[in-house]
Amino acid sequence: MEPVKFNYEYSRKIRVGFIGCGAHAFRNVYPTFDYAPVDLVAVCDLNQERADIYKKRFGAEKAYTDYKEMLKREDLDAVFVVLNFDRNGHPLYPKIVPDILKAGIPAWIEKPVAYTAKEAEDLVELEEKTGQFVLVSNKRYFYPSFEKAKLILESDPFGKPVSVSGRYPLTLSPFQEELGKRTNLHWFLDICHPMSGIHYLMGEVKEMCFIEHQPSGNVQTLLSFKSGAVGNLELPSTQADTSPFERYEIIGNKQNVLIDNGMRLSYYKGSKGSGEYGKAPSYIGDDPTDGPVHWEPEFSLGQIYNKNLFLQGMVQSVNHFSNAVLNGRKIERATLKDSLHLTKIFEAYKNNRSGKWITIE
Known part of the structure; x- marks a missing residue:
């Protein structure tokens, strides 16, 4: 930073x-x-x-x-x-x-x-x-939560990221057979928001396949990355306005990182208390210092990190x-090369019917 x-x-x-x-x-x-x-x-x-x-x-x-x-x-x-x-x-x-x-x-x-x-x-x-x-x-290449998540992902204990799950509300307009593409995608250009975050953390997408629900425009997408990792991205345009806006979880080697609403960062690691099945006396690990860690901003102090310009x-x-x-x-x-990759993903949605695997060149 x-x-x-x-x-x-x-x-x-x-x-x-x-x-x-x-x-x-x-x-x-x-x-x-x-x-x-x-x-x-x-x-x-x-x-x-x-x-x-x-x-x-x-x-x-x-x-x-x-x-x-x-x-x-x-x-x-x-x-x-x-x-x-x-x-x-x-x-x-x-x-x-x-x-x-x-x-x-x-x-x-x-x-x-x-x-x-x-x-x-x-x-x-x-x-x-x-x-x-x-x-x-x-x-999202510069969100503090994404920057710190990337540091965790690159650490030896986390291991190589193997999967990601994301959610961000967007609406996909129907495919128009007579034109061979989708139109009215002005707001769908914002696919760069969730995909830039996923790209930053997981690397480039190799292939993708999406299915859609119409007329809601809700979408579910499977992702295959060049690294060998896999993932999914849900685009629920009809989610409640009062729900958390977005969410991303990355799985490594017995460790997880979760970014909730772009702001709260959780690092899941360690294990629960020992004991055979049915007789474990505590849900807190034998070493409580090796357990989940959660970060979120506080708004009581006059720090610049509380400003939206920094968050x-x-x-x-x-x-x-x-x-x-x-x-x-x-x-x-x-x-620009990062944005070129994101634009190719936008085109994959724009120029294709749902239900088939699409290679991102």
């Missing part, structure tokens, strides 16, 4: 431009600069009034309505891009990011990166050609990117 300082404590900062002045950026991205080595030079939005508001609110020097003009006029070390979808529900990043990379500037962008794997592949090729890099902010890994994502730019190195997580 990158060390955290307040913005004013950094002796060196990167000069950045920001494309997009929307509500999501206002809540979740601009405020992260308070904890990152970032000097906000310019903001850009199609709406001049909104750009001026964000310029004043977040301390930028300039406000633009044309991002190409901003790239041309300003001396920038990096660009942040947070945009909505087009009228078809497709991400706009494939239309904007190439201009940034061709200008010789690395980019931090929101997810999802693209609607098609071809678009994502083109960005990966351009990234390699220009020598720049793009971080796609799939947050959801937004600051960590921005810091990972900013420090890479500052120190002239490439990023290690949430890369």
Whole structure:
């Protein structure tokens, strides 16, 4: 995890431009600069009034309505891009990011990166050609709960992860025979949320098979990983609003890790009390220090880890990117290649009928 300082404590900062002045950026991205080595030079939005508001609110020097003009006029070390979808529900990043990379500037962008794997592949090729890099902010690569779970998974006592079970509410629209694909998948683009977490912990998917219930759009998916591990992902669109939103459990060698609601981390290890069947006097292990461990945030203290910007890994994502730019190195997580893999999984749902095994190339 990158060390955290307040913005004013950094002796060196990167000069950045920001494309997009929307509500999501206002809540979740601009405020992260308070904890990152970032000097906000310019903001850009199609709406001049909104750009001026964000310029004043977040301390930028300039406000633009044309991002190409901003790239041309300003001396920038990096660009942040947070945009909505087009009228078809497709991400706009494939239309904007190439201009940034061709200008010789690395980019931090929101997810999802693209609607098609071809678009994502083109960005990966351009990234390699220009020598720049793009971080796609799939947050679960930076959640504290996922980061610590990964450390446990990589420890010798846990052993090699052999299976995973996940749950995240999404709706899959019906397959349209006349088109040979599914449409109206704007919200289903959020498959990158659960799959980025599973990808971070388990590695790349080799094959998958899903079945669906219509008209609810509920889905059950079996996963086979390149590592040899197996898993399942439940997408229950009709679950109760009051239920925990998401859940992931990874099984190793007689040990389990559970991430509940993105926040509570449980590490199950050790054994129950000794004694023959039917006569065991205690459910607590003979060595009580070798037993389950549970972590969750407390909200009584004025710690930064209680802020949503940290609980959801937004600051960590921005810091990972900013420090890479500052120190002239490439990023290690949430890369374009990671997002390409997630987009291929999205396409597997989009372009296939349920009930068959699909190879993720």
